[in-house]
Structures are given as C-alpha cells and as structure tokens.
Amino acid sequence: MALLEIENLVVEFQTATGPFRAVDGVSLKVHESEVLAIVGESGSGKSVSMLAAMGLLPWTARVTADKLAFNGRDLLKMPSAERRKIVGKDIAMIFQEPIASLNPCFTVGFQIEEVLRIHMGLDRAARRKRAIELFEAVGIPDPGERLGHFPHQMSGGQCQRVMIAIALACNPKLLIADEPTTALDVTIQKQILDLLMKLQQEYRMGLIMITHNMGVVAETADRVVVQYKGRKIEEADVLSLFESPKSNYTRALLAALPENATGDRLPTISELFNEQQTLEGAAR
C-alpha cells in the first residue's frame, strides 16, 4: 500500500478576476522509504499540491480529489481533528525559508519542545532530553546551549537544521521538503541535502522533494514527477527520466542544465519546448 496516494487532485483559488486553477488533475503515489521528486518551473503547482495534501491552504482554495489517502485512509473524508493528528505528526513538511518558517519571538528550544508536548505528550524533562537528541541528529553543535537561542541568532543553514529537527520530532512516516536548500548558500545546500538523505534512510521515511533543480533530482530521487502549469507531464524512475525523457518539456528542463550547454549562452526553457505538445501529452 502506498504511504500517500493522490488521484486527480484539483486546486482552484478564488481570485478577484475569477477562479484560477493552480493544480489540474494531478495523481501520484509515494511508498514507504521512497524518495519522490516533484520537479517543474516556478508556478507549476508543486507547493500548492503538497499544501493541499497537508490541508494547509487558505480558505480561498477549493480542493477536490478522487482520492487523497495517507496509509490507506482518505484525508478529505475524515473529520478535521483527526486529520490534524496525522498532519504534523505522521506527515511533516519543511519549507524554503528556514528563518521565516520559525517564530522569531520564541527560542528554538521552545519551538521544538512545543511540538513534542502537543504531539508526543512528553513531560518537561523528557522533552528537553529528546530535543537535545534531535539537535544532535541534525548536526547542531552544543545542542543544550543552542536550545536557548532565538532564530535570528542562528545562520540560515542552522535554522534549516532546526526545522528538520522539528519535522523529525514525531518520527514522521512522510517528510515533504519544499525547496529545502534554495534559500541557502551553495556550500550549505550540499550539507543539508546530504543530511536529509542520511535521515531519510535512517528513519526509513518516505520523502517528497519539491525542487526546480534537476541536479537535486539526480542526487536524491528514486522516482520523479514532472509538473507544468498545474498538470503532471511525466512520471518515471530517475534513471529513465535522465536517459530517455518522454516529454519535450522534460527534455527542455534537461537541456537547460548548465553542463548540457553547447553555445556561449544557456537557452531558456521556453525556447526549448512546444507548450501545445507538452500539454496534449500530459500524463494522467
């Protein structure tokens, strides 16, 4: 059984100019211990589809799906209190801007211990012990002291480690990482990716890696879903996708990688593919 199974997900936002369809019939599955990358340009609906799965979209969003199941249970059909018990505990998410994702008014220790209190029901001493263990697991030095720091006293890379520790606090079965390294310095990006992959294997979590970076896809994913304008264009295991991409949009994404450049200027993706053909060939 798949850990997360989405069938025909549609997300429409009510806007001043009428409804806007950000996700248009996306279906995907992630299995236990599997890494699925969702790749596509900015605006292709990668984040919105996962926020819809988590139930984290604002009220202006209308979410429908034939199926949106976690561990075989349909999230759209269960009472919201029950869904909240799953989201944040069995499914955790980390975001692009680690400093903005943390609350600036509270110490990082308070923020991780709050998750342990609410979801795990640990008492004060057990919370602190577990928080220290988690900070150690994500490579934060002097964890006991760091728990007393506010987010602004830490670097972007350290804050992302804190976010990962918070996400891991309840031993999630599925972690959704939304562009987790995009806002970080290049040298730190590699460290955070390596850390995520190490933890994914140790904790045997399913991992959904949302990215626009084909390099990140190559390094992390077992399987890949390619999205364009809210639709799934292609789905393949990572080797097949790089060796024999089926959609002309995927071929364009690969051709726009710097290492594949042939001339003195990198082509833009829009120069490289035919939109009509891509949308007509969208995978279901």
Ligand SMILES: Nc1ncnc2c1ncn2[C@@H]1O[C@H](COP(=O)(O)OP(=O)(O)OP(=O)(O)O)[C@@H](O)[C@H]1O
């Ligand atoms: N609250 C909202 N109201 C209206 N439109 C929205 C809202 N949130 C997102 N959108 C739109 O939905 C579309 C998909 O956005 P989404 O954030 O999923 O893209 P993405 O593929 O994750 O790209 P990025 O990497 O830039 O986040 C975009 O056109 C975006 O402007």
